Amino acid sequence: MIEQQLWHPVIAAHELRDEPLGCTLLGQRLVLWREHTHGTSQVHAWADRCPHRGASLSLGRVLIGLHGARLECPYHGWQFEAGGRCKHVPAAPEFDPPASHVATVHEARERYGLVWVRLGQPTQALPDLPMFEPGDNPAWRQVLCGPYELNTSAPRLVENFLDLSHFGFVHEGWLGERSHAQVGIGQVEEGVDGVQVNGARAWQPRAYAGAEGGAWIAYRYTVPHPFAAILRKDAAEGDPVSNAIALFVRPDGHESCTAWFAMATQGDGSSDEALREFQDAVFSQDRPVVESQTPRALPVGRLAPVTEVHGPADRVSSAYRRYLKRLGISLGTC
Numbered sequence: 001m002i003e004q005q006l007w008h009p010v011i012a013a014h015e016l017r018d019e020p021l022g023c024t025l026l027g028q029r030l031v032l033w034r035e036h037t038h039g040t041s042q043v044h045a046w047a048d049r050c051p052h053r054g055a056s057l058s059l060g061r062v063l064i065g066l067h068g069a070r071l072e073c074p075y076h077g078w079q080f081e082a083g084g085r086c087k088h089v090p091a092a093p094e095f096d097p098p099a100s101h102v103a104t105v106h107e108a109r110e111r112y113g114l115v116w117v118r119l120g121q122p123t124q125a126l127p128d129l130p131m132f133e134p135g136d137n138p139a140w141r142q143v144l145c146g147p148y149e150l151n152t153s154a155p156r157l158v159e160n161f162l163d164l165s166h167f168g169f170v171h172e173g174w175l176g177e178r179s180h181a182q183v184g185i186g187q188v189e190e191g192v193d194g195v196q197v198n199g200a201r202a203w204q205p206r207a208y209a210g211a212e213g214g215a216w217i218a219y220r221y222t223v224p225h226p227f228a229a230i231l232r233k234d235a236a237e238g239d240p241v242s243n244a245i246a247l248f249v250r251p252d253g254h255e256s257c258t259a260w261f262a263m264a265t266q267g268d269g270s271s272d273e274a275l276r277e278f279q280d281a282v283f284s285q286d287r288p289v290v291e292s293q294t295p296r297a298l299p300v301g302r303l304a305p306v307t308e309v310h311g312p313a314d315r316v317s318s319a320y321r322r323y324l325k326r327l328g329i330s331l332g333t334c
């Protein structure tokens, strides 16, 4: 399955502290743990199964010693070093474990406030961990929102994020107004790297803190990964706020997913808490509508059980559907 060869966010990085943590990605149980050495911190993601007798390593603990950090199995106390190799069997301390005594190790990274995992090596050219430049830039304030667990597919949610024309209805008075429902789609580019949209425009009733009235706001979008999308709004004349919002979605099945928003902002005076509350409120407006869409999987192919019809303002969503189809994404599509 191609989805196993992609990077996915699994949990917020701040949730992973000194103890190992169990989680599930694409139906596979994982143990995440953190190795602190010399002021740096490295995350690890392994199959949550001890190679000795199959106990859950997430019930174990992280040991710090002269030898560095190790994960200790809760059952017989076998110790595994960061690369997965068993280095110590307490019941037979003289035993030198061979290379076969090894945990199943996956690639893991910490980025944009999230822990990311890739279960398998790509067998074809596939998107890397999504690039979100403002999210790496310390000059931008970083705020993570979520997780939001949703009863719909990851592609339905990403498409909703790319859709400006629902603002005046779902987010009336917040992100749009029904009396100003017209949108500008801008230039849509599709390539191997995903989808880019420049010069999209929507009317916002209160476009930025301190705004007197509504204004047309210009947006840029990128879809660098089948389950991620980034929206940017740059500061403009009279509007000092630059916002970049990345939607990162973990597909949990054909009809369920978990999402986070990584927000990076410059020039916005509101507190982190206020930004989170705003995002929670906007998301609670999206949720009932997005969860009501049937089928929950996104129709991308000719064999989809239903057809959906498109309007001129749907060019971005059509480009996104083609992108999923090009990549061969089957999870959450039909």
Ligand code: FES
Binding pocket: 050, 051, 052, 053, 054, 055, 073, 074, 075, 076, 077, 078
């Ligand atoms: S099951 Fe893990 S040490 Fe025995």
Ligand SMILES: [Fe+2]
Binding pocket: 160, 166, 170, 171, 282, 286
């Ligand atoms: Fe929305």
